[in-house]
């Protein structure tokens with residue numbers, strides 16, 4: 007099952023969507039169908055309905071196959087040749103930079119790009135454009151967990167253990183994860199944990215499909231997960247349940263946490279979170295009574311203006327129990343986007359170079375510059391984070407032109423109406439995409455690019471397992487890879503170095519650039535990935551087996567110890583009041599993925615549009631019945647959607663999925679100070695019958 011091709015014409019590859027990167031077999035070149043790849047260990051042949059229907063994107067009638075240029079005065083689109091398109095883009099980029107300096111051009115990447123594309127994009131920005139202004143949509147995905155893990159453990163790998171370790175845990179605590187709907191094949195591991203006698207705890211303001219598989223369900227007020235963690239810490243300390251030997255031997259900073267948690271007695275936590283003191287005590291007892299506790303966070307805990315502190319508080323819980331580094335236990339983040347993990351390692355972040363190297367570290371600059379064949383001093387410094395970059399577009403001193411690869415910003419950005427205005431203020435917007443997404447429709451130039459089954463490249467899944475997507479069929483005529491776009495533009499911009507368009511060659515260079523860094527890929531090759539069902543980083547040399555489990559003996563900090571962080575609960579940036587009395591939260595539904603640019607176009611996936619999920623008590627107060635239209639309004643705008651009335655949500659909260667243009671127009675753009683994550687998961691709203 008490990009070979010690249012199974013039966014004749016069958017290709018082993020991976021789903022185009024989420025961070026589980028389920029293995030699948032694609033059969034047939036003209037009509038391509040999905041079959042299971044049972045031996046791939048993460049999903050064992052299972053797929054969710056998004057995966058089963060993913061070939062609907064191949065040969066889709068809305069697929070772009072010609073570069074398109076828009077006339078701003080008439081709004082008319084016309085098709086041009088690739089040479090015309092790339093010449094035009096390069097000329098306009100040069101003009102903008104000649105008039106306003108290198109940072110007047112920005113690059114916006116994506117967490118769905120392959121490792122090779124993410125790597126080339128970062129290099130292209132720093133070397134061919136000489137701009138510091140590059141960041142990507144992963145900033146809005148798991149950046150709070152990335153920031154917290156780096157501070158606590160010295161390295162950020164979403165899961166520092168294979169996902170299947172969940173099956174052997176005694177207690178699995180899911181904070182803000184609805185994996186039964188967002189990545190259904192992952193739920194098998196949770197179910198097996200329960201078959202093995204383990205307990206599952208779900209913490210979420212909504213009682214989701216994941217909560218249906220749990221032993222304990224807590225529904226806190228949105229934005230209070232941090233206070234809940236402090237309450238657990240308080241009880242662990244008060245009950246004498248801290249693993250003092252572990253804390254002494256493997257960590258630093260606990261005394262400050264012991265002090266700060268002292269103020270979070272259960273009744274105070276109950277007032278802030280809405281979780282009963284008795285439930286909190288039961289949770290602390292459950293954790294204290296078991297050998298192997300696993301705490302997993304996802305967007306519900308992370309997408310807050312205090313998201314990184316929230317994750318740090320839950321890491322404190324895991325450390326106080328002595329879990330990180332213990333087998334079948336510890337802390338992990340369930341990353342979201344397909345290449346959410348790899349997308350943050352190879353240099354498309356504003357503050358990082360490949361291999362998780364910080365861009366302002368002289369040694370890191372020297373290493374990467376040597377691999378690239380340029381002078382370290384020629385590399386620009388730190389740029390703006392994703393939202394700050396968009397907020398600056400077209401402003402004095404801000405970028406005036408932008409290239410977008412693999413991101414549908416006007417649907418996925420917070421305060422999206424404002425972001426759309428900033429995009430419209432640009433002198434030049436270039437979007438590379440498969441289809442005319444909402445963001446592509448605003449562009450001056452749209453370049454049609456290849457997608458998953460039409461190209462080869464690696465992704466790194468939520469476990470840090472580097473996997474290989476293999477080309478199963480030729481790309482449609484007229485379509486090119488982002489790697490071709492980057493190389494074509496670099497040559498036209500007079501780049502001092504060449505950019506390869508061969509993914510395997512780019513991967514080998516990426517390995518050299520990452521060598522010696524924390525996410526070390528130097529020993530990984532395409533052949534090894536094919537033979538081994540993926541390879542876990544770090545893998546520093548060809549003979550190295552890869553590293554499925556981190557932290558058994560030491561953490562990746564300078565002294566090998568994990569760091570506790572005494573963090574304070576600040577609450578959401580915007581609180582409910584008389585004008586905006588309900589909490590608005592956002593998230594996903596099973597049949598759609600992220601901005602919906604791909605899944606909304608798949609005929610086999612139900613597309614019912616957005617809705618406002620609310621409790622019958624709230625609906626009753628508003629005089630609204632299930633299915634009736636309501637207006638959801640925040641300080642940033644309003645949308646009209648049908649009500650979906652259900653007892654599974656808190657009565658003070660309304661939930662709207664973000665796969666359709668709409669709810670992100672309402673979302674607050676308050677940012678986490680460390681991760682620069684916007685507060686997608688809570689703001690103050692008013693709901694009325696429409």
Ligand code: SF4
Nearest residue numbers: 021023024028054057
């Ligand atoms: Fe697997 Fe995620 Fe694809 Fe569903 S969307 S098949 S869970 S990779």
